[in-house]
Amino acid sequence: MTRTILLASDHGGFALKSALIQALRKTDCVVEDLGPDCTNSCDYPAYADKLALRLLAAGEDGQSGKVLGILVCGTGLGMSMAANRHVGVRAAVCANEFMARMARAHNNANVLCLGERVLGQGLAQEVMRAFLSAPFEGGRHQRRIEQFETYTQP
Ligand code: RB5
Numbered sequence: 001m002t003r004t005i006l007l008a009s010d011h012g013g014f015a016l017k018s019a020l021i022q023a024l025r026k027t028d029c030v031v032e033d034l035g036p037d038c039t040n041s042c043d044y045p046a047y048a049d050k051l052a053l054r055l056l057a058a059g060e061d062g063q064s065g066k067v068l069g070i071l072v073c074g075t076g077l078g079m080s081m082a083a084n085r086h087v088g089v090r091a092a093v094c095a096n097e098f099m100a101r102m103a104r105a106h107n108n109a110n111v112l113c114l115g116e117r118v119l120g121q122g123l124a125q126e127v128m129r130a131f132l133s134a135p136f137e138g139g140r141h142q143r144r145i146e147q148f149e150t151y152t153q154p
Pocket of ligand 1 (some may be wrong): 012044049074075
């Protein structure tokens with residue numbers, strides 16, 4: 001299965017995004033860099049929104065794992081908060097390989113959020129690899145993630 005990986009960042013995640021793109025371009029993934037293209041200060045919600053819309057427009061919410069996103073900011077936190085405002089996006093901030101594996105296996109996360117000010121590039125690449133290689137286990141985990149979409153507004 002050829003995978004498409006969408007990436008975006010803000011200025012605080014630009015260097016790590018660039019390093020991850022370089023690593024991904026050595027694989028058979030299709031890589032789409034959604035910006036920014038320089039380190040000028042910018043607002044992470046705009047890039048989280050752009051990636052989420054592109055992911056959802058790809059016609060899937062990550063169920064098949066064919067299209068996945070990676071968002072990088074200083075901590076990964078703002079990106080995950082913003083991306084998770086979109087129904088169908090399951091964005092997970094991961095600081096180690098175990099979290100990354102579980103985010104896919106149990107939560108079927110379709111967006112990995114990383115913090116450039118939290119992780120060194122080597123660890124971030126390992127976290128990314130763990131995320132991309134772990135399959136969703138389905139079963140009871142599918143039932144649980146489906147409950148996300150049943151929440152009503154107050
Ligand atoms: C930018 O300074 C920083 O606030 C941003 O990259 C991110 O960490 C927000 O969650």
